[in-house]
Amino acid sequence: MSRSSSSAGRADVYNRITTEIIAAIEAGSGDWRAPWFHDGSSIARPTNVSSGKRYRGINTLALWATGFAAGYCDGIWGTYKQWQDAGAQVRKGERSTTVVLWREIKVSQQADDEDDDDGHRRMFARAFSVFNIAQVDGYERPATPVLPEAERLAHAEAFITNLGVKTEFGGSEAYYRPSTDTVFMPPFTSFRDAASFYGVWLHENGHASGAKHRLNRDLSGRFGSAAYAAEECCVEILSGLVLADLGIAHHPRPDHAAYIASWLKVLKDDPKAIFTAASKAQQAADWMHAQQPHAEEVAA
Template sequence: MSEARADIYARITNEIVAAMEAGAGEWNMPWRHDGSSVARPVNLISRKPYRGINTLALWIAAHAKGYGDGVWATYRQWVERGAKVRRGEKAATVVFWKQIRGRIQETIDEADVFDVDDGRPRFVARGYAVFNRAQVDGYEEPDAPRLPESERVAHAESFFTALGIPVAYGASGAWYRVSEDRIYMPDFGRFAEPTGFYSTLAHECAHATGASHRLDRDFSRRFTKQAVAAEELVAELTAAMILADLGLAAHPRADHAAYLSSWLELLENDRRAIFTAASKAQAAADWMHARQRASAAQKESEAA
């Protein structure tokens, strides 16, 4: 690695740490969604927000699973819109209160219903299984603004293609699935800006560099319960470094530090953690650059 690049990486690391310690504001996903996961979950068909305990239940479910979309619907509602819930997906439960009159002598959907007949209206709770947009295939949010293909950056496209890491597009969010050694990404058009797309892709590629057949990165012994936090530090630092190398960001984006602010406990418990993360991020970025040379050499060999 060149001395100039090493200086850039050191500066990026220092800037992110400073931003984290100063408080970098709120992190928002760089791809477009309806925003209801931030305000209130909404139903696919009615577009009305869920209310009361349902709001809390769906917030908890979305947070636990890392869903980046606030749209929910029953299995039948998704089918009506041409989508299909993926096999093995677990539903969240919402409650609908129905007004009744007269004598009821059974329990409906595990709700307590009393045997009374005094003519007064009563409400019974009925439970419904709902699935998040992230759990289905074949659905595209109508009339969503899309980033045009003309906004793609050619040299960045070549850079990530040369890594040889499998990427599946069309996902509702972004993640690296270790068991498949595959990255899942939203389509390019769903991002608010090109830099957000390449930053997210770089983050997930950084995770992929930790696979056993690549850099074999494992923080489970070094950081035990905070191993995930350490890995996220590496991924975000790597993404910031790669964007700088590609000329897409002279400084780390504010959302890098905002995203990482939730991991400040790791730095507070271990002041050397950021140096370890920066070293591993540098190794990940170096691996990506090495892949560029290997890819170019392979193309020359095939052309000969």
């Protein structure tokens, strides 16, 4: 197969994948969640023992402050009753930390506004007292599923290794650090499945492809900014494209569409954002393929 026909074939696949991603977003892609398991053990990620959800806003700051001051090394928190329901007991004399739960309720309109049934909403705060896992006895953390090493995919490992970007494994966060040109990844065993692992690894290597000495994309955007959102959309689409190339996921996974949709909200004023991101994603995918040993053979 010639290089041009190979590239044309990939372009057809990339167009189909992008179209499916857009269709999934338009149909309602749902909520995104990290594709690796997290047991809430990090003190920097305060998590509720009952719901498994992370605390947000001012509650995060309050639990950080208490946790660091007390020297706690774990980020799981719960009310007295929640710990009891989990089979644990808060030790006598332990001091609680206050968190606030905000609820939105609909309030009826005044009598002279009876024709308007829209009503209006008010926020009400309710305080809760919570305790850290270090303050309780008898709690057994649920076993975290482990992805067997036997499910690693040799061809995907080789493809990513050939990109030449250093990767360090460990911890519970996935990110690319431009200053050291290094990708950081949770270990393989902590992911839900092999496709999730390689998808995230490709995502982070996608960021690395934008470094100045590679494709020179703008990686300076702060979290939540339009530039940051554009980059996230680009590399998540890239991940879906290359997973298809590698035969790991022939169609966009729901988590890809949900993640992209979450960032498109930041780019809501740019109707062409998804197409711009797809174009840059294809450029990055082509760069990845160009790093493979067989790329020189095909060219020859």
